[in-house]
Amino acid sequence: DVVMTQSPLSLPVTLGQPASISCRSSQSLVYSDGNTYLNWFQQRPGQSPRRLIYKVSNRDSGVPDRFSGSGSGTDFTLKISRVEAEDVGVYYCMQGTHFPLTFGGGTKVEIK
Amino acid sequence: EVQLVQSGAEVKKPGESLKISCKGSGYSFTSYWIGWVRQMPGKGLEWMGIIYPGDSDTRYSPSFQGQVTISADKSISTAYLQWSSLKASDTAMYYCAREGGLCWGQGTLVTVSS
Numbered sequence A: 001d002v003v004m005t006q007s008p009l010s011l012p013v014t015l016g017q018p019a020s021i022s023c024r025s026s027q028s029l030v031y032s033d034g035n036t037y038l039n040w041f042q043q044r045p046g047q048s049p050r051r052l053i054y055k056v057s058n059r060d061s062g063v064p065d066r067f068s069g070s071g072s073g074t075d076f077t078l079k080i081s082r083v084e085a086e087d088v089g090v091y092y093c094m095q096g097t098h099f100p101l102t103f104g105g106g107t108k109v110e111i112k
Numbered sequence B: 001e002v003q004l005v006q007s008g009a010e011v012k013k014p015g016e017s018l019k020i021s022c023k024g025s026g027y028s029f030t031s032y033w034i035g036w037v038r039q040m041p042g043k044g045l046e047w048m049g050i051i052y053p054g055d056s057d058t059r060y061s062p063s064f065q066g067q068v069t070i071s072a073d074k075s076i077s078t079a080y081l082q083w084s085s086l087k088a089s090d091t092a093m094y095y096c097a098r099e100g101g102l103c104w105g106q107g108t109l110v111t112v113s114s
Helices: none
Strands: A004-007 A010-013 A019-025 A038-043 A050-054 A067-072 A075-080 A089-095 A107-111 B003-006 B010-012 B018-025 B034-039 B045-052 B057-060 B069-073 B078-083 B092-098 B108-112
Touching: A004 A089, A010 A019, A019 A038, A019 A089, A019 A107, A038 A067, A050 A067, A075 A089, B003 B092, B010 B018, B018 B034, B018 B092, B018 B108, B034 B078, B045 B069, B057 B069, B078 B092
Parallel strands: A010 A107, B010 B108
Antiparallel strands: A004 A019, A019 A075, A038 A050, A038 A089, A067 A075, A089 A107, B003 B018, B018 B078, B034 B045, B034 B092, B045 B057, B069 B078, B092 B108
16 A cells, blocks of 8 residues: 655644645655646544645635645645634545555644 | 535444445536545544446455445445444444545444444
8 A cells, every 4th residue: 555654743833824744655646647646635623524635736626725735756745825723623645546545644733 | 516415323233234325416426436434533534445336346445355345326326335243443434535535425423332
C-alpha cells in the first residue's frame, strides 16, 4: 500500500495567520494518464469529510480561495493563507492513484 | 443535486450480521465508483473498498478483504456494506463516498457491544 505521511499532527494557529500542512507519499502519485490524484479533505467536528482540493491544486467549488494546494511526485502541501475560526478541524490528504486508496493520518488545526 | 444518503445508526451484538446502505441520487449511479470509509472513534479515515455499480467490479483494501462484503443494486441506486459476524472492534462511523471524494454520505454509526 502507498503510505501517506502528514505533518504536523497538530497545528495551533493564531486567527489571521497562515498555516501549512505537509503530505508525503511512499511512492510517486503520477498516474499513467499523466494526472496526479492527490486530494485534500477537511473534516469539521461531527461532520462528514469535505473535499477542498483535487488533483494537487484544483480548488472545489465553494472552497474559499485562502486554501491552496501544491506539490508534485511524492511531496505535497496544503496552505491556508489566513486562518479563520471556521477552519478548525482535521485535514487529510488522500491518494487516488494506486489501489488501495489511502489517506494520511490527519492534521488537527486548532486556534491558539 | 448530487446526494448520498446512508441508512441509520445500528446497535448490534458481537456475532450478529449487518448490512448498511448508501443511496445515490442526482447523478448516473452506474457511472461512478462508490467507496466505503471507516472512521473508528477518535481516529482517522481508512478506505475499505470500492465498487463500480455499472458492472459490480469491486476492489477491497487488503486490511478489509474477507472481513466485509461490498455490493450494489443499480436498479435502486444503492450500495451496501455488510458483515456476517460483527466484532466489538467494528464499532465505528462508516461513510460512503463517490469516486474522487466530492460527495459523501452523512455516515452510519455502527456500535457493537454485548
